[in-house]
Amino acid sequence: MRGRFGRLGGLASSLLLTLFGLVLVTFFIGRVMPIDPVLAVIGDHAPEDVIARTRAAMGLDHSLPVQFAYYIRALVQGDLGTSVMTTHLVTEDIARYFPATIELATYAIILATLVGVPLGVLAAVKQGSRIDQAIRVFCLAGHSIPIFLLGLMSLLVFYATLDWAPGTGRADVAFEGMVPVHTGFLTIDALIENDWDSLYDALGHLVQPAGVLAYFSMAYIARMTRAFMIDALSGEYIITARAKGLSALRVIWRHAFGNIAVRLITILALTYAGLLEGAVVTETVFSWPGLGQYLTVSLLNADMNAVLGATLVVGLIYMMLNLLADAAYRLFDPRVK
Amino acid sequence: MSGVRTAWPNLLDRDWLLTDSPGSRSQALWGQRYRLWRDFSANRLAMAGLIIVLALVAMAIAAPLLATHNPAQQELTNRLATPSAAHWLGTDELGRDVYSRLLFGARVTLGMVLAVVALVAPFGLAIGCIAGYYGGLVDKILMRTTDVVLAFPRLILALAFVAAIKPGITSGIIAIAITTWPPYARLARAETLTIRNTDYIAAVRLTGASSARIVLRHITPLCLGSLIVRVTLDMSSIILFAASLGFLGLGAQPPSPEWGTMIATARRFFLEQWWVPLMPGLAIFVASLAFNLLGDGLRDVLDPKQR
Amino acid sequence: MKVEIDNLTISFPSPQGMRAAVRGVSLTLGAEKLGIVGESGSGKSLTARALLRLLPGSAVVRADKLNFDGIDILKASERDMRAIRGRRAGLILQDPKYALNPIMTAGAQIAEAWQNQRKASRKEAMQAAIDLLAQVQIRDPKRVAESYPHELSGGMGQRVMIAMMLAPDPELLIADEPTSALDASVQAEILRLMEDLVSRRGMGLMLISHDLPLVSHFCDRVVVMYAGQVMEELQAGELVRAKHPYTRGLLECLPSLSHPQTRLPVMSRDPAWLA
Numbered sequence A: 001m002r003g004r005f006g007r008l009g010g011l012a013s014s015l016l017l018t019l020f021g022l023v024l025v026t027f028f029i030g031r032v033m034p035i036d037p038v039l040a041v042i043g044d045h046a047p048e049d050v051i052a053r054t055r056a057a058m059g060l061d062h063s064l065p066v067q068f069a070y071y072i073r074a075l076v077q078g079d080l081g082t083s084v085m086t087t088h089l090v091t092e093d094i095a096r097y098f099p100a101t102i103e104l105a106t107y108a109i110i111l112a113t114l115v116g117v118p119l120g121v122l123a124a125v126k127q128g129s130r131i132d133q134a135i136r137v138f139c140l141a142g143h144s145i146p147i148f149l150l151g152l153m154s155l156l157v158f159y160a161t162l163d164w165a166p167g168t169g170r171a172d173v174a175f176e177g178m179v180p181v182h183t184g185f186l187t188i189d190a191l192i193e194n195d196w197d198s199l200y201d202a203l204g205h206l207v208q209p210a211g212v213l214a215y216f217s218m219a220y221i222a223r224m225t226r227a228f229m230i231d232a233l234s235g236e237y238i239i240t241a242r243a244k245g246l247s248a249l250r251v252i253w254r255h256a257f258g259n260i261a262v263r264l265i266t267i268l269a270l271t272y273a274g275l276l277e278g279a280v281v282t283e284t285v286f287s288w289p290g291l292g293q294y295l296t297v298s299l300l301n302a303d304m305n306a307v308l309g310a311t312l313v314v315g316l317i318y319m320m321l322n323l324l325a326d327a328a329y330r331l332f333d334p335r336v337k
Numbered sequence B: 001m002s003g004v005r006t007a008w009p010n011l012l013d014r015d016w017l018l019t020d021s022p023g024s025r026s027q028a029l030w031g032q033r034y035r036l037w038r039d040f041s042a043n044r045l046a047m048a049g050l051i052i053v054l055a056l057v058a059m060a061i062a063a064p065l066l067a068t069h070n071p072a073q074q075e076l077t078n079r080l081a082t083p084s085a086a087h088w089l090g091t092d093e094l095g096r097d098v099y100s101r102l103l104f105g106a107r108v109t110l111g112m113v114l115a116v117v118a119l120v121a122p123f124g125l126a127i128g129c130i131a132g133y134y135g136g137l138v139d140k141i142l143m144r145t146t147d148v149v150l151a152f153p154r155l156i157l158a159l160a161f162v163a164a165i166k167p168g169i170t171s172g173i174i175a176i177a178i179t180t181w182p183p184y185a186r187l188a189r190a191e192t193l194t195i196r197n198t199d200y201i202a203a204v205r206l207t208g209a210s211s212a213r214i215v216l217r218h219i220t221p222l223c224l225g226s227l228i229v230r231v232t233l234d235m236s237s238i239i240l241f242a243a244s245l246g247f248l249g250l251g252a253q254p255p256s257p258e259w260g261t262m263i264a265t266a267r268r269f270f271l272e273q274w275w276v277p278l279m280p281g282l283a284i285f286v287a288s289l290a291f292n293l294l295g296d297g298l299r300d301v302l303d304p305k306q307r
Numbered sequence C: 001m002k003v004e005i006d007n008l009t010i011s012f013p014s015p016q017g018m019r020a021a022v023r024g025v026s027l028t029l030g031a032e033k034l035g036i037v038g039e040s041g042s043g044k045s046l047t048a049r050a051l052l053r054l055l056p057g058s059a060v061v062r063a064d065k066l067n068f069d070g071i072d073i074l075k076a077s078e079r080d081m082r083a084i085r086g087r088r089a090g091l092i093l094q095d096p097k098y099a100l101n102p103i104m105t106a107g108a109q110i111a112e113a114w115q116n117q118r119k120a121s122r123k124e125a126m127q128a129a130i131d132l133l134a135q136v137q138i139r140d141p142k143r144v145a146e147s148y149p150h151e152l153s154g155g156m157g158q159r160v161m162i163a164m165m166l167a168p169d170p171e172l173l174i175a176d177e178p179t180s181a182l183d184a185s186v187q188a189e190i191l192r193l194m195e196d197l198v199s200r201r202g203m204g205l206m207l208i209s210h211d212l213p214l215v216s217h218f219c220d221r222v223v224v225m226y227a228g229q230v231m232e233e234l235q236a237g238e239l240v241r242a243k244h245p246y247t248r249g250l251l252e253c254l255p256s257l258s259h260p261q262t263r264l265p266v267m268s269r270d271p272a273w274l275a
């Protein structure tokens, strides 16, 4: 057991290293930017001495390493600066927008898992058959379709033409701001408030963006599940299990699937991390008020504090999920001692 | 006579290609290639991918010949037109011919893909081979760096990078390349590690070949098979990546006929004139699907273990 | 219990068309010990697995007769097959390292076999598993029951395998090279244990091996296979009287301490054997 946690310590240190790399990169991106950060704050036409004073106040008259030290210190204190666009602290903005992204990504991964894993298992069990081929094409299509095309077409068909789903945004105008914020997750807050209409509305708005995101990651999940399952099913212990007279279902799920479960958790964690990225594009299409949209709008307005802050936060979550994927492997697989 | 026989007269002779006892090195090589091709061409999906990819390349090269209009020519009286005999795929929000723009857009997209691959593959291969061959501290440092970059969220970092420099094709290419190379380095390293300890390399080392020569002449070529598979499969994600940048307004800038950019500018009209953003969207989908099908088929043939 | 195999042919699709891996094999087996011997790739495992219908999906099986105690294996439903596999016949594979499920404890795997098609609680099944482990002469059955396969030695793993296959009290045990992956010192121990259990329970045994003298030592009868065909069938005691050149070749190729040879002879093969 000690070995396991020892290795987790190694993982933590590699997380720190990666985090340091990320901070370094965002710092340099912030400095590389041709837009002068001073001018972004005080405008183009300020007099020379104001510019110089602001520069000093922002710590920009120091050498790069010193500036980096200041940057780190600010980060450690949880200071990501102020967004020029919203005039709020970046941390406040992120706290406001992030739950919407997490909510979206979580529903998407649940949907993707519920569909992708059984599809992958089915394809592996029927390897080489028509079903396998069909699933393969379905997954390759999911891998190949641009997420914004899928989103736009979904809006066109299910909202504009069929009117089955509500349009863009997180809630209808009538429901906007009706549910008091507890967790920031609209569906959970509505449940807490016992507000069934709001819940229904929120779920309705989730269906399309979550479905689009899910298809994208479902393809990957199904594909990896299939590959893992084919590998597991070719194992000798599968012959043993069948020779014991176990039912096909038990052989497939208890013996083969049981062996890939840990590897699959790893894949799910990685996919979830990928969803945070996919959310950037999806949120733009569906006007979803999440971190992705915040990031895009900040990008287009060259609001660098906001951009770097959001990049850091998403990067941090992404790395944590990567770490989690690794840790799951080390903690749950009896073969890792 | 038989010693100087060249391969080409026999390339159409199946028995010569499939013999169990090839008479020369080139016969064995061609036999192996023929077998790979036979396996590959039996996969209908992969063949479809190959044909589409070839067609795309041909269209990009011959765009000026195939185009019916000047892709930049505006016709403001004929905006957002439905497909017709005059404009096969309709016109966009400035009355430009969508079909002709798609053709020239193929040049931008494939050009970006080629540029990224040309940057990434040699770089990743070099890093991986060096790390794998030399091992020790070199390996540690290179692979640590690789892992750090690999753990970054690709799209988001690329977005921040592009926004910091200046949105455009060049910065798009660089941003994609910076976040794409690590898997290549890992792949090349893994391959190198397995090759490095073979008797074959030991024999080469005994002949007194220098390390650089061994890496360059003997190890790199052996990594190529899995690298090709990886590149082909990556091409589709590079296409999507580039298109996403364009769609978010951070890639190629209008009036470039880059497909993602075309969707971004036509997006406002998609509820009424849905075919305008749909056409470039389909182009992206077909191109990316084709590379995926091709890569999938290549993987089955070249790298059967991975499936 | 009686196994009857008549003219069994197993083929696989290949780029050059169907290729037969087993060709016209016939044999019978009652409550006795039958050895099947042949070099690697001669079709021993396929023959044995065909009997339990455990072949890969791509295999095409044909036979004039393939019966287990009167049940036609080729026509039996999957349900009938499970009644045979789970209850009436067990299969022991070569290498416990791969043949045991790596993420289940040995005890859980034995308990699963015992509990299958029986109405019993988890606890009873676990107790039964520990009893079975004791029967295969494991000194610390509790500890072994709680171990994962990678924590067990090869010999221990094979005992677990045997315990698992004996759990449902079968009438036939098929052992496919059960000792080939083990150290020489453990081989005899495992074989003796198996022989002892089989004799005591009056079961049939199909022992597959590439080691002719070993098999003849433990079996009543020996079938010699080569390239998917049966070359010869012998009573174990009459090995010296083997007529077929392939069998003779197998015997002569053995290194011997009593008659040391400077160079081991190489088997010469005659295409005419495969008439």
Ligand SMILES: Nc1ncnc2c1ncn2[C@@H]1O[C@H](COP(=O)(O)OP(=O)(O)O)[C@@H](O)[C@H]1O
Pocket: C012, C021, C022, C038, C039, C040, C041, C042, C043, C044, C045, C046, C047, C056
């Ligand atoms: N899944 C398969 N596909 C194609 N050929 C197979 C397959 N399994 C076995 N074979 C062929 O059948 C032959 C006999 O296999 P097997 O019964 O395992 O031999 P052994 O006597 O060593 O147990 C092998 O040489 C192999 O060529």
Ligand SMILES: [Mg+2]
Pocket: C044, C045, C046, C176, C177
């Ligand atoms: Mg065998």
